[in-house]
Amino acid sequence: MSWSTILYEKIDGNIARIVLNRPETHNAQDYLLIEEMDEAMKQAEEDPEVKVIILAGAGPSFSSGHDMSGRGKPSPQRPELSQLPGLEGSLAREQYIYIDKCLVIRNLTKPTIAQVQGHCLAAGWMVAAMCDIIVASEDADFGDPVLRMTPAAVEILFHPWEVGARKAKELLWTGDRITAMEAWRLGAVNKVVPREKLEEETLRIARKIALTPNVTVSLTKRSINRTLDIMGQADAWDYHMLIHQMSHHTEQARAYREERRKAMERGGLREFLKMRDEAYSKA
Ligand code: ZN
Numbered sequence: 561m562s563w564s565t566i567l568y569e570k571i572d573g574n575i576a577r578i579v580l581n582r583p584e585t586h587n588a589q590d591y592l593l594i595e596e597m598d599e600a601m602k603q604a605e606e607d608p609e610v611k612v613i614i615l616a617g618a619g620p621s622f623s624s625g626h627d628m629s630g631r632g633k634p635s636p637q638r639p640e641l642s643q644l645p646g647l648e649g650s651l652a653r654e655q656y657i658y659i660d661k662c663l664v665i666r667n668l669t670k671p672t673i674a675q676v677q678g679h680c681l682a683a684g685w686m687v688a689a690m691c692d693i694i695v696a697s698e699d700a701d702f703g704d705p706v707l708r709m710t711p712a713a714v715e716i717l718f719h720p721w722e723v724g725a726r727k728a729k730e731l732l733w734t735g736d737r738i739t740a741m742e743a744w745r746l747g748a749v750n751k752v753v754p755r756e757k758l759e760e761e762t763l764r765i766a767r768k769i770a771l772t773p774n775v776t777v778s779l780t781k782r783s784i785n786r787t788l789d790i791m792g793q794a795d796a797w798d799y800h801m802l803i804h805q806m807s808h809h810t811e812q813a814r815a816y817r818e819e820r821r822k823a824m825e826r827g828g829l830r831e832f833l834k835m836r837d838e839a840y841s842k843a
Contacts, residue, residue, distance in 0.1 A: 561599065561600075561603060563596040563599065563600065564592070564596070565580070565581055565582050565590075565592055565593040565596050565597075566578060566579065566580065566581055566593070566596040566597055566599075566600050567579040567581050567618065568600050568603065568604075570609075570610070571763065571766075572767065572770070573609055574609055574610060574611045574612070574770050575610070575611065575612045575613075575614060575763070575766045575767070575770060576600075576603075576604035576607065576610045576612070576613045576614070577613075577614040577616060578597065578600045578601065578604065578613065578614065578615050578616070579616045579617065579618050580593060580597065580615075580616070580617045580618065580622070580623055581618045582618075583617075583618045583619020583620065583621075584619070585624070585627065586617075586619065586620060586621035586623065586624035586678065586679055587617040587618070587619065587621060587622065587623040587624065587684070588623070588624050588625065588626065588627035588628070588629075589623060589625065589626050589627055589683055589684070589687070590626075590627035590633060591633060591634070591635040591636060591637075591657055592633075592636055593627075594657055594658075594661050595635065595636060595637050595657075595661075597615075597661070597687075598661045598664055601613070601664060601665055601668060602664070604668075604670065605668050605669065605670055610670065611670065611671075611769070611770040611774045611777075612670065612671050612672075612673065612766040612769045612770050613668065613670055613671070613672045613673070614672075614673050614674075614675055614762055614763070614766055615665075615672060615673070615674050615675065615687070615688075615691055616674075616675040616759075616762070617675075617676070617677070617678070617684075619678075620677070620678045620679075621677065621678030621679040621680070621684070622674070622675070622676040622677055622678060622679065622680045622684055622688060622700070623679070623680065623681070623683070623684030623687060623688075624679045624681050624682075624684055625681045625682030625683040625684050625685075625706075625714075626658075626682065626683045626714075628829060628832070629824075629828070629829050635653075635656070635657060638656060638657075641653045641656060641657075646809075647805060647808075647809055650805055650808050650809075651805055654715050654801075654804070654805070655801070658683070658686075658714070658715040658716070659715055659716060659797075659801060662686060662687060662690050662715075662716055663690075665687065665690040665691065666690040666785070667785070669778045669781070669782070670774075670777075670778065671692050671693070671769050671777050671778075671781060672690075672691040672692050672693070673691060673692065673693045673694070673695060673762055673765060673766055673769075674687075674688040674691035674693070674694045674695070675695055675758060675759065675762040676688055676694055676695065676696040676697070676700045676740075676749075677696070677697040677699060677700055677755060677758055678699060678700060678701075679700075679701060680696070680700055680701065680702050681701075681702070681703050681704065681705065681737070682703075682704045682705065682706050682714050683714050683715075685702050685703070685704060685714075685718070685722075686704075686714045686715070686716050686718055689716075689718035689721075689722055689748075690716075690718075692781060693750045693765065694743075694748070694749045694750055695749070695750060695751045695753065695758065695761055695762045695765065696740040696743065696744070696749045696751070696752050696753075696758075697740065697752070697753055697754065697755040697757075697758040698740055698741070698752055698753070698754055698755060699740070699755050700739075700740040700743075700749075700752075701737040701738065701739055701740070702737060702738050702740070702743045702748065702749075703731060703735065703736060703737030703738065704719065704731060704732060704735070705735035705836070705837070706732075706735075707732050707733060707735060708735045708836050708837070708840070709816060709820070709836060710807060710808075710810065710812050710813040710816045711804060711807045711808055711813070712800075712803050712804050712806075712807035713732050713800075713804065714804075715800075715801060715804050716797055716800065716801075717796060717797060717800035717804075719731065719732060720796075721788070721793060722746070722747075722748040723738075723743070723746040723747075723748050724746065724747075727746060734840070735837075735840055740752045750765075751765075819835065820832055820835070823835045
C-alpha cells in the first residue's frame with residue numbers, strides 16, 4: 561500500500577519503520593495522516609515477518625500535534641462525521657480519529673518504538689506515548705500547551721502515567737515544555753542520544769528485541785499493559801474523554817474559538833500562535 565503522508569519501510573526483513581511524512585508542518589496530524597498511520601500500523605501488525613515497529617517523523621520534528629490549520633477538513637474515510645453538530649459531533653469525531661486510532665497503537669500485539677527528534681507536542685506526545693519505548697534525541701522537547709486554548713489537555717490523559725501526577729499538573733497548567741533529558745529523568749523516555757545517532761540507536765534496540773522470541777515479547781507487552789489497566793489506566797482515560805469533551809463546550813471555549821478565528825483571519829497560524837503564547841513567553 562502507498563500513502564501520501566506516511567512512508568513505510570522494512571529493515572532487515574523483520575522491522576517495520578513507519579515515518580510520518582509532512583516535514584514542512586513538523587508532521588502536524590490531520591485526518592489523512594492519522595488514518596494513513598492507522599493503516600500502516602495495521603499492515604505492520606498483520607505482516608507475519610514484522611517483529612518490531614518503529615514510528616518516526618521525517619524532517620526537523622517527530623510531531624507538533626494536531627494540524628491546527630486543517631481542522632475544517634473532513635475525514636477522508638468518515639466524511640459524514642464532520643456534519644454532526646455539537647457535543648454529539650465532537651464525541652463521535654474525537655472518539656474515532658483521536659482515541660480509537662491511538663488505542664490501536666497502544667494495543668498492537670507487536671512491540672513499538674517511537675523515534676523522537678525536535679518537537680513532540682500535544683497530540684505528537686500523545687501518539688509517542690502510545691508506543692512501548694521512546695528513544696529521543698538531545699534536541700527533542702515534550703509538552704502539551706492545549707490548556708492555553710481551553711481544552712482540558714489532549715484527548716488521552718497520558719501525562720500522569722508518563723511524568724507523574726505532580727509534574728503533569730505543572731506542565732498542563734503552564735504549557736511549559738521539558739527537554740529530552742528532563743523527560744528521561746522523569747521516566748517518560750527510555751534513552752536520549754545525539755541527533756545524529758537517533759536512527760542508529762533506535763534500530764539497535766529494535767534489532768535486539770527482534771532477536772527475542774516474539775511470542776514472549778508480545779505476551780509480556782500484554783501483561784504489562786494489563787498491569788496499567790489494573791492500576792486504572794483504561795478507566796481513567798475513559799473518564800478523561802468525557803472531561804475533555806465537556807471542556808470543548810464551555811463558554812470559555814466558545815469565546816476562545818472566536819478569538820482564534822479572528823487571529824487566523826488577521827494573520828494565519830503565526831498570528832494565532834502569537835496570541836496563544838506571547839504572554840507566556842514574557843511571564
Ligand atoms: Zn478534542
